[in-house]
Amino acid sequence: MLSKKFAFVAASAMLATTVAFAAIARPAYAAAKVDCDAVMNELNSGKHQKDVAKDLNTTLYQVRKCKSKAKAAAKAATKTSPQVKSGREAAAPAMAAPAAAAASPAAAASPAMK
Numbered sequence: 001m002l003s004k005k006f007a008f009v010a011a012s013a014m015l016a017t018t019v020a021f022a023a024i025a026r027p028a029y030a031a032a033k034v035d036c037d038a039v040m041n042e043l044n045s046g047k048h049q050k051d052v053a054k055d056l057n058t059t060l061y062q063v064r065k066c067k068s069k070a071k072a073a074a075k076a077a078t079k080t081s082p083q084v085k086s087g088r089e090a091a092a093p094a095m096a097a098p099a100a101a102a103a104s105p106a107a108a109a110s111p112a113m114k
Contacts, residue, residue, distance in 0.1 A: 034058050036066035043067060 034056070042052040043063070053060045 034062045034066060036069060039063055039066040040070050 038056060039052055049060055049063045053063045
């Protein structure tokens with residue numbers, strides 16, 4: 001009889017302990033967004049990804065994610081530049097201006113000749 005009571009009390013204590021620890025344990029999610037600018041500044045200063053993650057209290061995954069976002073943004077910026085879109089150099093419009101300036105003195109001189 002005593003062993004049945006002891007087994008019941010021990011099982012109850014183990015169940016209560018398990019429930020208490022399960023209630024306390026919460027999944028770890030990031031409390032706030034990661035500052036990708038700070039991450040990229042650290043990476044550009046020469047630090048390794050693991051060191052950046054440790055210094056900024058974030059995960060290595062988040063550091064890699066910020067790095068890939070920055071790479072994609074840089075790639076998109078180069079694709080949207082006017083030089084890449086037209087396939088021409090930026091100096092081409094500047095060459096049209098002297099031709100227009102040369103035409104205007106001739107037009108101005110013709111009324112004076114009359």
